[in-house]
Amino acid sequence: MAWLRSVAVSAAAVVVLPLASVTTAGAALPAGSPAAVNGQLKVCGVQLCNKDGKAIQLRGMSTHGIQWYQQCAKSQWWDALQNDWKADVVRVAMYVAAKEDGYETNPRKFTDLVHGYIEEATRRGLYVLVDWHQLDPGDPNVYTAKAKTFFKEIAARHKDKTNIIYDIANEPNHVSWPKIKSYAEQLIPVIRAEDPDSLIISGTNGWSTFGHSDEQDPSVVLNNKVNATNFMYSFHFYAKEHRDDYVSVLDKVSSKVPVFVTEFGTQEATGDGPNDFAMAQKYIDLMKRKKISWTNWNFSDDERSGAVFKEGTCSGTSFSGTSKLKPAGVWVRDIVRSADQW
Numbered sequence: 001m002a003w004l005r006s007v008a009v010s011a012a013a014v015v016v017l018p019l020a021s022v023t024t025a026g027a028a029l030p031a032g033s034p035a036a037v038n039g040q041l042k043v044c045g046v047q048l049c050n051k052d053g054k055a056i057q058l059r060g061m062s063t064h065g066i067q068w069y070q071q072c073a074k075s076q077w078w079d080a081l082q083n084d085w086k087a088d089v090v091r092v093a094m095y096v097a098a099k100e101d102g103y104e105t106n107p108r109k110f111t112d113l114v115h116g117y118i119e120e121a122t123r124r125g126l127y128v129l130v131d132w133h134q135l136d137p138g139d140p141n142v143y144t145a146k147a148k149t150f151f152k153e154i155a156a157r158h159k160d161k162t163n164i165i166y167d168i169a170n171e172p173n174h175v176s177w178p179k180i181k182s183y184a185e186q187l188i189p190v191i192r193a194e195d196p197d198s199l200i201i202s203g204t205n206g207w208s209t210f211g212h213s214d215e216q217d218p219s220v221v222l223n224n225k226v227n228a229t230n231f232m233y234s235f236h237f238y239a240k241e242h243r244d245d246y247v248s249v250l251d252k253v254s255s256k257v258p259v260f261v262t263e264f265g266t267q268e269a270t271g272d273g274p275n276d277f278a279m280a281q282k283y284i285d286l287m288k289r290k291k292i293s294w295t296n297w298n299f300s301d302d303e304r305s306g307a308v309f310k311e312g313t314c315s316g317t318s319f320s321g322t323s324k325l326k327p328a329g330v331w332v333r334d335i336v337r338s339a340d341q342w
């Protein structure tokens with residue numbers, strides 16, 4: 001690449017870098033967009049705060065696995081997310097395991113794919129949550145070296161952006177909390193070395209339930225916190241299956257540590273089956289009251305009830321409005337669209 005570009009790194013020094021490695025802070029964020037208005041996120045106490053220190057709640061959607069549903073991410077899909085749904089944040093779900101056709105099968109291809117989602121989210125003024133979607137096996141330590149390689153490149157490329165959020169472990173399972181904490185404390189410095197002020201999230205044991213799905217008390221996590229600042233814990237739920245006891249856990253932990261609900265559904269944990277909107281509404285009310293940010297699973301046309309679009313939608317160009325939505329989509333679109341909490 002012959003193009004070069006000057007970048008001021010301080011008042012005193014100017015370096016010349018190849019254009020491909022340069023990103024300019026906020027330059028592409030449209031005025032008035034969620035990421036332009038709120039800027040660099042910061043954890044303040046147990047809340048997520050915007051650049052002015054005001055507690056905010058971000059709401060948005062998760063992609064399905066980008067190895068399977070990349071074909072959805074065309075311009076009209078982005079238009080729907082940005083303008084029709086008025087989302088604040090998109091979660092980019094990058095599965096890791098080869099047996100799930102994930103990152104391991106082609107690290108270069110998947111890293112480039114994620115760069116593409118980040119750039120598009122930025123052009124549209126959305127926050128973008130980069131999800132290291134480890135799931136099977138459930139111990140994130142299996143992938144520590146790969147996670148370091150991936151996040152180092154992502155953070156190095158996008159460090160000047162103010163709209164990027166890193167989730168280093170989707171759903172740890174069949175693994176103890178101290179092992180997850182140890183993994184997190186190895187990953188966080190790798191990201192921070194490139195991008196010091198970034199918001200970083202990690203999942204918790206029991207598929208990101210603070211151990212509740214493993215019949216453990218959340219105090220195991222709460223009494224042994226990750227040693228990091230600007231860090232949040234994720235909590236996941238599927239409302240048809242995860243009932244009032246899970247709501248109580250979310251209520252309890254979110255009073256003690258900063259929590260981001262990076263994935264939830266209104267169905268069973270398979271992401272399929274009947275919706276329970278009444279139960280899901282209890283979580284929505286709690287998250288609204290406590291300004292807990294969330295992304296819903298998922299913005300694809302998979303056949304399951306939790307994929308918001310009807311099957312076949314992604315082969316077309318019409319994503320806005322409600323005609324292409326399944327019931328879960330109609331329900332969650334209304335909530336994402338409703339007046340912002342910022």
Ligand code: IDC
Nearest residue numbers: 100135170171207238263269270271297304
């Ligand atoms: C599901 C996908 C499905 C895929 C399966 C296993 O919808 O297509 O075959 O994963 O890879 C989660 C996970 C998320 C799951 C989702 C629904 O984070 O990967 O997606 N779910 O089962 N945790 C609880 C539910």
